[in-house]
Amino acid sequence: xxxxxxxxxxxxxxxxxxxxxxxxxxxxxxxxxxxxxxxxxxxxxxxxxxxxxxxxxxxxxxxxxxxxxxxxxxxxxxxxxxxxxxxxxxxxxxxxxxxxxxxxxxxxxxxxxxxxxxxxxxxxxxxxxxxxxxxxxxxxxxxxxxxxxxxxxxxxxxxxxxxxxxxxxxxxxxxxxxxxxxxxxxxxxxxxxxxxxxxxxxxxxxxxxxxxxxxxxxxxx
Amino acid sequence: xxxxxxxxxxxxxxxxxxxxxxxxxxxxxxxxxxxxxxxxxxxxxxxxxxxxxxxxxxxxxxxxxxxxxxxxxxxxxxxxxxxxxxxxxxxxxxxxxxxxxxxxxxxxxxxxxxxxxxxxxxxxxxxxxxxxxxxxxxxxxxxxxxxxxxxxxxxxxxxxxxxxxxxxxxxxxxxxxxxxxxxxxxxxxxxxxxxxxxxxxxxxxxxxxxxxxxxxxxxxxxxxxxxxxxxxxxxxxxxxxxxxxxxxxxxx
Ligand SMILES: Nc1ncnc2c1ncn2[C@@H]1O[C@H](COP(=O)(O)OP(=O)(O)OP(=O)(O)O)[C@@H](O)[C@H]1O
Ligand SMILES: [Mg+2]
Numbered sequence: 001x002x003x004x005x006x007x008x009x010x011x012x013x014x015x016x017x018x019x020x021x022x023x024x025x026x027x028x029x030x031x032x033x034x035x036x037x038x039x040x041x042x043x044x045x046x047x048x049x050x051x052x053x054x055x056x057x058x059x060x061x062x063x064x065x066x067x068x069x070x071x072x073x074x075x076x077x078x079x080x081x082x083x084x085x086x087x088x089x090x091x092x093x094x095x096x097x098x099x100x101x102x103x104x105x106x107x108x109x110x111x112x113x114x115x116x117x118x119x120x121x122x123x124x125x126x127x128x129x130x131x132x133x134x135x136x137x138x139x140x141x142x143x144x145x146x147x148x149x150x151x152x153x154x155x156x157x158x159x160x161x162x163x164x165x166x167x168x169x170x171x172x173x174x175x176x177x178x179x180x181x182x183x184x185x186x187x188x189x190x191x192x193x194x195x196x197x198x199x200x201x202x203x204x205x206x207x208x209x210x211x212x213x214x215x216x217x218x219x220x221x
Numbered sequence: 222x223x224x225x226x227x228x229x230x231x232x233x234x235x236x237x238x239x240x241x242x243x244x245x246x247x248x249x250x251x252x253x254x255x256x257x258x259x260x261x262x263x264x265x266x267x268x269x270x271x272x273x274x275x276x277x278x279x280x281x282x283x284x285x286x287x288x289x290x291x292x293x294x295x296x297x298x299x300x301x302x303x304x305x306x307x308x309x310x311x312x313x314x315x316x317x318x319x320x321x322x323x324x325x326x327x328x329x330x331x332x333x334x335x336x337x338x339x340x341x342x343x344x345x346x347x348x349x350x351x352x353x354x355x356x357x358x359x360x361x362x363x364x365x366x367x368x369x370x371x372x373x374x375x376x377x378x379x380x381x382x383x384x385x386x387x388x389x390x391x392x393x394x395x396x397x398x399x400x401x402x403x404x405x406x407x408x409x410x411x412x413x414x415x416x417x418x419x420x421x422x423x424x425x426x427x428x429x430x431x432x433x434x435x436x437x438x439x440x441x442x443x444x445x446x447x448x449x450x451x452x453x454x455x456x457x458x459x460x461x462x463x464x465x466x467x468x469x470x471x472x473x
Contacts (some may be wrong), residue, residue, distance in 0.1 A: 048409035118319035125313035127305045
């Protein structure tokens with residue numbers, strides 16, 4: 001039954017992968033910025049960072065996707081006095097990227113705060129700038145420490161990409177639903193969709209975990 | 222003795238909130254000299270060292286490196302980028318080593334020469350090997366810090382500071398977190414640095430080291446220099462009672 005629908009499944013899966021990669025990039029960069037705001041010494045920055053984390057961590061993916069696709073363009077359009085529409089792919093990436101940036105911000109913050117101040121002071125006494133210390137001393141260690149947690153979040157994000165079919169991004173679920181409407185065979189189609197997701201996530205996540213453990217162990221042995 | 226000291230500390234004061242930790246400390250360190258700083262826990266030794274390379278901003282007073290003020294240029298506060306530039310001239314060695322665990326030993330040593338001084342990787346590696354040789358750790362260049370003993374880690378930290386070719390080295394109790402059998406290897410390296418004419422300020426509880434190696438000894442009490450002089454003076458015939466008490470406790 002896989003074989004019959006392999007092209008449909010693969011085409012759909014490719015879209016899941018696109019949405020996942022783009023949303024992950026957004027989530028990581030926005031999450032890092034939010035984390036840096038949260039640990040800033042100036043309280044207005046801290047406040048903005050905290051607000052960001054609380055808003056996006058507590059927003060359901062589904063509502064965010066729908067809101068960004070249908071409401072945000074109206075608001076932005078009203079603000080600039082022109083009708084605008086988001087491509088479904090763009091809405092999906094923004095919505096999922098921001099929701100997950102809330103989670104990643106917390107992971108980054110915990111990671112950054114776990115780095116001993118002494119490592120940073122050693123950098124300062126070598127004349128390194130704060131930015132250089134962040135880039136060369138802090139973040140490389142944070143990435144290693146947060147990897148196990150981040151992999152779990154990436155898995156959640158990948159699973160969350162299935163809801164973009166709601167706003168007509170032609171992902172795997174969307175493709176499968178389309179075929180089901182024509183062929184009326186929900187059992188084999190939904191089952192192959194489920195099995196495909198399972199197989200992809202199981203294999204890829206397992207592999208990434210294995211590689212990341214090897215990499216971490218070299219340093220903390 | 223040359224006119225301009227390598228380090229001149231003038232009336233440094235530091236408070237944390239209402240707690241006055243340093244109450245006006247002044248002294249000079251001449252080029253090639255070793256100054257040891259001793260004193261009870263909480264007397265402000267670390268804070269003083271950290272004020273010198275501005276890991277702490279002094280509440281008042283000024284530090285001059287080769288005559289150049291750390292905290293100000295042309296009467297205005299020195300911006301952070303400029304302070305970073307001044308800090309290159311002061312190597313710091315911490316009680317807790319503070320090596321970067323994700324870099325190899327050589328990586329730790331050449332990081333700042335490459336990124337801060339803009340040296341080529343090749344030139345930095347040659348310099349790094351030279352610095353590691355000075356602390357007798359050439360064969361550990363490609364290890365990660367977690368694989369080294371405490372004494373070896375501290376020697377790497379010394380090599381990392383030396384690689385910046387600083388004008389002076391600051392040591393904050395470099396052997397205090399080491400097992401007793403590992404302190405000697407670190408002290409040996411420090412003695413050799415002193416013999417080679419390195420300008421050093423050393424906060425230490427190793428009275429033997431302070432007596433043998435230093436040109437001057439400062440006894441800090443309650444944020445002030447209570448006693449100061451040559452090792453012979455301070456250890457042989459201290460003027461202050463507190464210094465005498467402190468020494469009788471620490472010289473068995
Ligand atoms: N960042 C800080 N905030 C508040 N108080 C501080 C801070 N750093 C140091 N202190 C206080 O300043 C005093 C002097 O501390 P400092 O670390 O300079 O002493 P020390 O002479 O180095 O002692 P030790 O021998 O234990 O290392 C202590 O009472 C300490 O609690
Ligand atoms: Mg101290």
